[in-house]
Amino acid sequence: MSHSKESDELVFFVNGRKIVERSSDPEENLLFYLRKKLRLTGTKYGCGGGSCGACTVMISRYDPISKKIRHFSATACLVPICSLYGAAVTTVEGIGSTKTRIHPVQERIAKGHGTQCGFCTPGMVMSIYTLLRNHPEPSTEQLMETLGGNLCRCTGYRPIVESGRSFSPSSSCCQMNGGKKCCLDQEESKAESKANRMAEDPQKKVLTFHGEKTTWISPGTLAGLLELKMEHPDAPLVMGNTSLGPDMKFKGVSPPIIISPARILELFIVTNTEEGLTLGAGLRLAQVRDVLADAVSELPEEKTQTYRALLKHMRTLAGQQIRNMASLGGHIISRLPTSDLNPILGVGNCILNVASKEGMQQIPLNDHFLAGATNASLKPEQVLVSVFIPISRKWEFVSAFRQAPRQQNALAIVNAGMRVLLKDGTHTIADLNILYGGVGPTTVSARESCRRLLGRCWDEDMLNEACRLVLDEIPLPASAPGGRVDYRRALLISFLFKFYIDVWRQLQMREPSGYPDIPKKLLSALEDFPLTIPWGIQSFERMDPQQPSQDPVGRPIMHQSGIKHATGEAVFCDDMPALADELFLAVVTSTRPHAKIISIDASEALALPGVIDVITAQDVPGENGSEEERLYAQDEVICVGQIVCAVAADSYAHAKQATRKVKIVYKDVEPVIVSIQDAIKHKSFIGPEKKLEQGDVEKAFQAVDQIIEGEVHFGGQEHFYLETQSVRVVPKAEDAEIDIYVSSQDAAFTQEMVACALGIPKNRINCHVRRVGGAFGGKSSKPGLLAAVAAVAANKTGCPVRFVLERGDDMLITGGRHPLLGKYKIGFMNNGKIEAADIEYHINGGCTPDDSELVIEYALLKLENAYKIPNLRVRGRACKTNLPSNTAFRGFGFPQGAFVTETWMSAVAAKCHLPPEKVRELNMYRTIDRTIHKQEFNPENLIRCWEKCMENSSYCSRRKAIEEFNEQNYWKKRGIAIIPMKFSVGFPKTFYYQAAALVHIYTDGSVLVAHGGVELGQGINTKMIQVASRELKVPMSYIHIGEMNTVTVPNTITTAASTGADVNGKAVQSACQTLRKRLQPIISQTPNGTWEQWVNEAFAQSISLSATGYFRGYEARMDWEKGEGDIFPYFVFGAACSEVEIDCLTGAHKNIRTDIVIDASFSINPAVDIGQIEGAFTQGVGLYTLEELKYSPEGVLHTRGPEQYQIPSVTDIPEELHVSLLTTTQNPKAIYSSKGLGESGMFLGSSVFFAITDAVAAARSERGLPPALAMNSPATPELIRMACVDQFTDLIPQTDSKCSELWSIPIA
Ligand SMILES: Cc1cc2nc3c(=O)[nH]c(=O)nc-3n(C[C@H](O)[C@H](O)[C@H](O)COP(=O)(O)OP(=O)(O)OC[C@H]3O[C@@H](n4cnc5c(N)ncnc54)[C@H](O)[C@@H]3O)c2cc1C
Ligand code: FES
């Protein structure tokens, strides 16, 4: 079949508007098209791979079979625009805006405090909107499944869920038209009816779209498709594009022809017969799920074993958007090694109905097909038309298992499909089939084991034999990609055991007399944790009834930009339109951990279309960074991921493409230092050792009853702000002036870095920050470096330059939280009183100093947490390694250091056979005392938080209930832990606390506030408006805060260390007080006048209506020689109690409940503060239980996106999360007696970790094992499973950790 060389017109609809695209590129995705071509920037880029949900839109498409419109959410980053022919797209801008009207979903998420930085918000809005569009009264389960595909790094999800839940079950999608009809029905229906007509186009014309490298062909009939496939056998078919799309994006796959069978009706037909279901290959997984659910509801259970097994995974496989897009056929044909459905389809005797021009053929979907055997696969010219899934027979049982790092929206580590057929009336195995995913390059069959078990009785002997056979048949070498070798082997047989019990249970239910009862304790092997909806109570101090109603301080005011976040109108750095001559930058990074650069050859890259220039160290006119940290690598590279050079081109795609053509020759240099142990061995450090000591440690050790020694490893953490690092550099025509638009916590530092790089004074550079899409410390120092890299490119080319990191590059280049190795020796009495502690910390700083020295200092200064250890010595050092340089991260050393302390607290309790909370209580500060750095403080509120947390959580009664639960359940265990916190707020030096503000009153009475803090999502601008409103005594609506920039407020300090609102609040207060003082004489003269009149009168009297405010800061001093200093202005006290349940067979855990009590003193804005606490706590849950960075032995980061690195999703927060702010406390140091709460909640996430260790201890104790004294962090499913040693783990010989070819190694 031939197709025209001319492209067809691509016609689709966006927000009701018809789009006719005459030069559509098959490689272009909808996200790019919306953002760059249509300038609809509400839809955000977070990962580009379908995993984060920031780009969620709703697609409406006419379904010619059901003759209905199907509305579904989709991740725009994976939708090729060519696939949209005839579809209607709705973006966040299309459902409401501040200029027209706001949709209730937008309004509720904003007013319900479900947005902080706002970067994830449009995606959240669109997911909820689409849900409501399809289910006006969604169930809580539907809501949870919907939100599972959207990540948020700021809020902790609870308020988002509550905003979504407010629609169900009684309200409908939109209340604007009387609640019956959605407000957009009218507009969309116009577009949809047009789309409808296009979809029913009787001509079934072939559509062809030619791009730069790829041609897209969409035939209208099956015959046409088969002919095309014959003509282009190697051309992939694209359905959901969720498999092909990521390959094209991340692996550089670029097929010259893509065939789209989306318009072929035969691919969407469902046939239901007595033998089973035949499902069209084009059906999306969400549709398949609906069909299966219908079948399950209609047929007897014994016939639906395979359907049920498939349904089980359909809820957690990927996110809702991917399930809406991915097709059954695409899923099967992709044969991904971690496919969740293929192992089930494979054991379920399914048949593939395939077609080619030659005719139809049936291919068994079996282990040979899944292993990719050529004689069992489709021929290149064949197309999968449908899949037959037979009903199950009477004595046939099918089960499915999966364990992923996270319950929802994460690829499985190992999964399995298992089927057994028993001979009628006996328990003898007539047929057995087991397929595993995640243990090889394809789905793997335990074929031989199954064959040898035929004829065996379904009993324990058979199980034991099965375990041995499977472990023999499916070896996993120590070097296996993906690592976790022992764990994966343990899962192979743990799943077998679950299957064994599951079949036993079903046999027992069907034939109670023919099969013995399963001991109740064993039943706990079966149930998976449900997807439950979180809820919680937030309590804070009641407002003083005397406070004037107009005074907003102390009220839970909505985030100043909340509505704009929700409508997509809030402008982030990359949302700004490109200037005519703007260039795009992509960087070439080092592939070697330590090497000399021999040569850089950019000739091939420079010859590519659109490439303007390649920039290297030689192009830096000023300083190329410092000797320790280069902007562009100079002569040598010191880590994988270091920027070597950059390509500037007319589009990002061209720049990126060219980076692959830059040839760099390296000469490797020894040593390569990756881990802390390597660094210690090579004495590779950043800065000298730091030490603090009190009492007489040696003497104390001699007088104690017991001593324990141990070490604990603490992994790093990726910031994973949803908005990746972004900067635009715009050179001006005159005097070397430059505007820099950057997503940075530290505008002044960015300004300084650029000034140094270009060799120009700071006064030529204006650095603008409007808002930042999440930072958490990761945008403190790194944006300065990246801005300087971009500025050099702008300087060389003379053009504006946009430099926005892709997620993978961001994770590779920018470093994160410092991994820590903690060693301890603790001396204590038999009653649990700790008398002596000797502690040593090493952190992995990576290849440059950055903030590493400060981080280790903080880890030392704060290590004691809430405890008074009379004789305590702590030493610490930052290690220099060949990893990307680690940097500031929320909590700054405290979450690591205090974690080690809590580890040895628990270890002491275990040794003394005492409840851990008793030992914690016994060792806690009780009276006014001095910290290890000799700073006086009063622990009264620490004790109050602890006691209130014990009470709020009903700790004692729940501890009893947990013990009972644990007695009755062998394979599931519960644990509970309560952890106290003393968090010292602030910086180590006085000058860090200074802050300035500039307040203007205009003659119409409106007020413009500028201050030196950056809006990172933490609500600083909202609080500053509250402060200005109180001080000026004008309503908040009069006050505006725009961007912060270095012209309005110079020499700013990084917005960090929980002090942003404290210090900037004082500066704003001071400026406002100055202004109010100036107005006072006029106000006194005309007390009944209005604000506008007073302001005008002041203007008439030539009184300045503009004032600066300045806060000098708190005194902070530290003498490391003496080991003493009053370094922190105040402390935040708190406590958290968490309860979890673990599955001992898989290592999965469920967060059941957390109670947090925090001494927030007087909260300027309780909604904002509770948002910070919950968000930080959730990030802490990620840190301590989920997030795992994986490095190869050569220092190559494997985990470069949300597919490999899991931050908490909506299902990872506790089912119940209660936050209580301690009432009636004072903090005279800070504005209005408030406290900075940005960081402290992070550490409280450790209560979940210690609840897990409590549950693990219960499992170990039941199995007659001693408690594991120290578990490393994070407590991943792998660690939990392997700590719950049992008869299955005993079968697995430990992998040699010294094997030279390990896939990943620990770096702490
Ligand atoms: C973010 C994300 C998360 C994911 N999580 C999971 C998960 O948890 N569990 C899991 O199992 N999977 C997961 N996946 C994988 C997902 O299930 C598959 O990518 C998807 O099912 C592929 O279907 P598709 O329609 O998008 O295929 P496409 O990308 O459109 O096509 C894939 C391949 O199939 C071929 N093909 C498609 N249809 C046909 C046909 N009818 N006949 C012949 N060949 C055909 C194409 O030629 C192409 O090579 C995830 C994917 C993403 C992007
Ligand atoms: S950007 Fe599309 S899912 Fe992350």
Ligand code: FES
């Ligand atoms: S508000 Fe969700 S990522 Fe920031």
